[in-house]
Amino acid sequence: MKTGNGKRSRPDFSQERKRGIFGLCGSTVANTSKLSILDLQEIFDQLIRGLKDTTLLEYIAVFAGIASVYYSRIENILVYPVGLINTIIYVYLSFKFHLLGEASVNFYYTVMSIYGWLLWTKKDKEKHPVIHISVSDKRWWVYQLLFFVFFYVLIFFSLSYLKKVFAPGAIPWADAFASATAFTGMWLMTKKKVESWYWWIATNIASIPLYFVKGLVFTSFYYMVLLVMAIFGLIEWRKRTLSNQQQI
Template sequence: MSNNLVADLWESITQTSSTELLAAAAGIVSVWFSKKASSWVYPTGLLNTIIYVWLSFKIQLPGEGVVNLYYTIMSLYGWYNWSRKDLTEKPLVQISYATSQEWIQHVLFFVIIYIVLYGSLSGLKEYFFEGAIPWADALASAAAFTGMWLMTQKKIESWYWWIVTNITSMPLYFVKGLRVTALYYLILLLLAFAGLHSWKEKVKKPHA
């Protein structure tokens, strides 16, 4: 069983377009830079998101397409925000925990985005995207919307939302036949746990 799975995965890799492989590689490098709290997360991420905007609509995952378009816009903002420095050349935006009030705002933001996306995707499924999976696509996308916004603010909690996004996205892409992308999200999931640990350590040791 496991040998068949490995063989199927290898076959999928060999049949995967160079464009998808490039997007996956750029995404992994981007998350690695994010783990390091480096502003290089954004230029590398832009390459990933632009490709996935096109790919998501192609395989009838419009919610993922919208979220990658959002990633593209927020990457430009995040790149600017992370690059800002004070008079001593220290970054103005530092890694920090969200307050209780901010947590409530984040959850409300997630719920609103989920409801809007689910309703929109359900309508699109009926008329344009018969292969869409509204509830799962909306869940992954709403979590990603929330995680991306928090990442531009260097909030540790952004990693929790990335974990939800990656867990949801793996089966979503697998059932669409994009096994390499499903594997890509598994790698991102592991990096998200590593990033969460790394950012917590950086808060304990501000100069690390």
């Protein structure tokens, strides 16, 4: 689609997609009495239109994100510098499309990537890594659940207020869930906890429809790829944990 000055603009499918996807969730859509399901052809058409209007910046962010997840799966320190490219770009894109919770997540990612980068490079006197992949005990499970609940409540009420004042297009409950699970997953990733992948899986599942309704179709597809990679990451880290336990 072109504007009057000849420049391409991203078509706004947000209302149409909300009816087709978030309408299934009931109360999150303004007119829940008229729920509709997009047929496969309509979804495919929207995907093609969205891909055509995807910016170079979004492509760079997507491929940097995929590379970052790959590096995290194989426990490579490059997960953090490559991830910084992804997170900084998505801070900008999230603000632009009123995904305020996701903007806060990516800002948090940026800070935690620097922290994780420093933490993963720490070595003991024998030059061995200080942090190893491990499984959470009961105490750590309580910590991460409390961590998730705290951020979900904080982000949900913050977005509910901002929706009325600044961002009418925000979807507080979905954005808060995707954000809080991501906060938890990133924190656990810096500690090399296997359970970080469970939280990443939850984040990816929530983010697929969240970005789709906002017109960021390529990013929605990106989260589908991340979902598959997160499942393989979970399998890989569990294998490494068992291998480490056998060596002890």
